[in-house]
Amino acid sequence: MDIKRQKLQLKKSEDNDFCLALSKIFVKTKIKNQRNLLFRENVSAKELAASIYSTRILTLLNDVDKAQSIEELNLIVEKMNTFYFIGLSYFLGDVFNFTTRVKMSPKDSFNSMLSFGYTFLIYEVQNKGLNPYIGFFASDEEGIPCLCSDLMEEWRTILVDSLAF
Numbered sequence: 345m346d347i348k349r350q351k352l353q354l355k356k357s358e359d360n361d362f363c364l365a366l367s368k369i370f371v372k373t374k375i376k377n378q379r380n381l382l383f384r385e386n387v388s389a390k391e392l393a394a395s396i397y398s399t400r401i402l403t404l405l406n407d408v409d410k411a412q413s414i415e416e417l418n419l420i421v422e423k424m425n426t427f428y429f430i431g432l433s434y435f436l437g438d439v440f441n442f443t444t445r446v447k448m449s450p451k452d453s454f455n456s457m458l459s460f461g462y463t464f465l466i467y468e469v470q471n472k473g474l475n476p477y478i479g480f481f482a483s484d485e486e487g488i489p490c491l492c493s494d495l496m497e498e499w500r501t502i503l504v505d506s507l508a509f
Contacts, residue, residue, distance in 0.1 A: 346473040346474075349473055349474060350473075350474065350475045350478070353474055353475055353478050353491075354475070354478055356480070357478045357479065357480055360414075362480070363414060363480040363481065364411070364412075364413065364414060364417070366480050366481070366494075367414055367417050367480060367481035367494075368408050368409070368411065368417065369498075370481055370494060370495075370497040370498055371408050371417055371420060371421060371424075371481075371497065372405060372408050373497070373498040374421070374424070374497045374498060374500075374501065375401055375402065375404055375405055375408070375424055376402075376405075377498070377501035377502055378398075378401050378424065378428045378501050378505075379398045379399075379401040379402045380501075381501050381502075381505060381506055382395075382397060382398035382401065382428065382431040382432070383395070383398045396431075397427045397428070397430050397431030397434075398431055400427045401424055401427045401428060401431075404420055404423060404424050404427075407420050408420055414481060414483075417481070418483075425445070429445045432454075432505075445458070447459065457504075458504055458505065461500075461503065461504030461505075462496060462500060462504055464504075465492070465495075465496045465499060465500065465503065465504065466489055466492040466496070469489070469491065469492040469495050469496070470489065470492060474491055475491065476489035476490075476491050476492050477489055477490060477491065478490065478491055479491040479492075479493060479494045480494050481493075481494045481497065482494050
């Protein structure tokens, strides 16, 4: 581990303006990636309902710019995830028996694949010399690698969700 890098990471994690600006980038990219995945699958699946949810996700981009705090961004992400996983259920319901995202003790094949893929992403983030427990967007919780969660926001849809299809 690089102590200078970790000291800078800790300093930046205490700068609320920096954290909010960086978190907005994470969330905007996640919105675009989720919307693109739903839109791409919508073309092949021809599901009108999924198209509606991909449009709802895209409308949240304006809310991200208006957010004044990490808490407001978290509310936007909650809405976005709801729309996203409802949209996904239209494609995956019959094939994977998927209805909603279950993080702890996945109940179906698709949730198991997501959890497995996210574990690989966490591993990669932890190997870059930063402290995985000092994040900028995810709330600090004992034993939760917040930085990993932050950085995965942008990549999970592209690297894990799309591969699970």
